Amino acid sequence: MPISIYNTLTRKLEEFKSIRPGEVRMYVCGVTVYDECHLGHARSAFIFDLIRNYFKYRGYEATFIKNITDVDDKIINRAREEITDKNSLLFGKGLNSAVKEIAERYTKSFYEDMGLLGIAKADKEPKATEHIKDIIKMISTLIDNGHAYVSGGDVYFDVRKFVGYGRLSNQDKDQMLAGAHHDNLEKKRDSLDFALWKSAKENEPEWDSPWSKGRPGWHIECSAMSMRYLGDNFDIHGGGRDLIFPHHENEVAQSECATGKPFANYWIHNGLLTINGEKMSKSLGNYVSIKDVLARYPSDVLKIFFLGAHYSHPIDFTWEKMEAARNAYERILILFDRINREEGPLKAITSGGDTGNKDIFNLKQRFEEAMDDNFNTPVAIGALFDLVNLGNKILEKRPQLHQFMVKYAADILTELGGVLGLSFKTASNGLSDKEIQKLVGARIEAKKSGDFKEADRIREELKQKGIILEDDKDRTHWRRKV
Ligand SMILES: [Zn+2]
Known part of the structure; x- marks a missing residue:
């Protein structure tokens, strides 16, 4: 069965057809490194790693690119705060070096979090500051072909010249105006125009360009880096739902105007995470970092909580739900412990006409059908838990043949759990x-x-x-x- 994907661009469930046979090329917007990663970042990183794993399981060769935004207004603002904060190590430092240190600090923290979560790296994790040349080249192309203009040292994208603007977010102009940032209006031809290049204010990080000493806007980074590693037209672009407008809408506009070709064929967006029904924010005091959760639970438990909701839906985090996920996870580990206790040679068998075997095979099939259907993890994880029940049932009967079968069930459980990112390891308690x-x-x-x-x-x-x-x-x- 082919894999079907809900494509934000067409608002339809579509059969996935890769541009190159047997190969999938995917770009996902990564983090902006100005603070600790929270659970929403963990969910997004987990989902796209899982999608990559599933494509590989289905025999595709996968190239996965995830960027790191290491120069941005948010990082600069954080640096401004810390250089005037007596409690910060950056107190009294120059803005430019503080920006670098903030970016380095939170890039390091991001990698620590991904390590704790057991989420593999993308094939490339490019940083914006290492691709300034690519970005300048793309902006120059857009100016040359009339889709961008220079104004007061800044460069803006001219949205009125692109008829497809609003297609991805499916909005008309008034709706887009309501969601846009209304800054630097005096420099823009249209309030929806967005900055491709920003001239630097005093002491801000800056790079030479034909227009001013300055830095790239956020949107152009992702276009330049995705096209650098995946080509003008690639298969999948992903990110959180909150990025559809303006970030992804702008990526489509500037990329397609620069190349005259379609940009990404499929757009996948993950739903957002709330805490006890509220948006997570520092000001509400409900901010939960990845490290907070992993200090209390193994990463597998957090993943089981994530897997219980469809990736495209919102998910609400509560500690009670984490307890439920822990109990569910314990059922799997107890089965593995029971199997390990069994004496005698337990060898895997992969075929046979026995009913128990057929049941195992059917569950594997149910798992695959669910994942083929727009990565439906709630159904897929349900199949895994049915496999656990089946394993326990087989184990209770105990004759020799059933030992073979239960080992087979455990092997399938390990394999499919691995596709879902589960390692079935508990946190080390210091004892071997x-x-x-x-x-x-x-x-x-x-x-x-x-x-x-x-x-x-x-x-x-x-x-x-x-x-x-x-x-x-x-x-x-x-x-x-x-
Ligand atoms: Zn992006």
């Missing part, structure tokens, strides 16, 4: 399996010699370190608590 087994052995010895006080002490020590013991007749099983 060997050390745990040694303590469990010492406790059994203590019990045998009648030293129940020592046995209880060891049980308590393990519990403190997140290890749960279950005594089963003459054996003791252990598992890590999620």
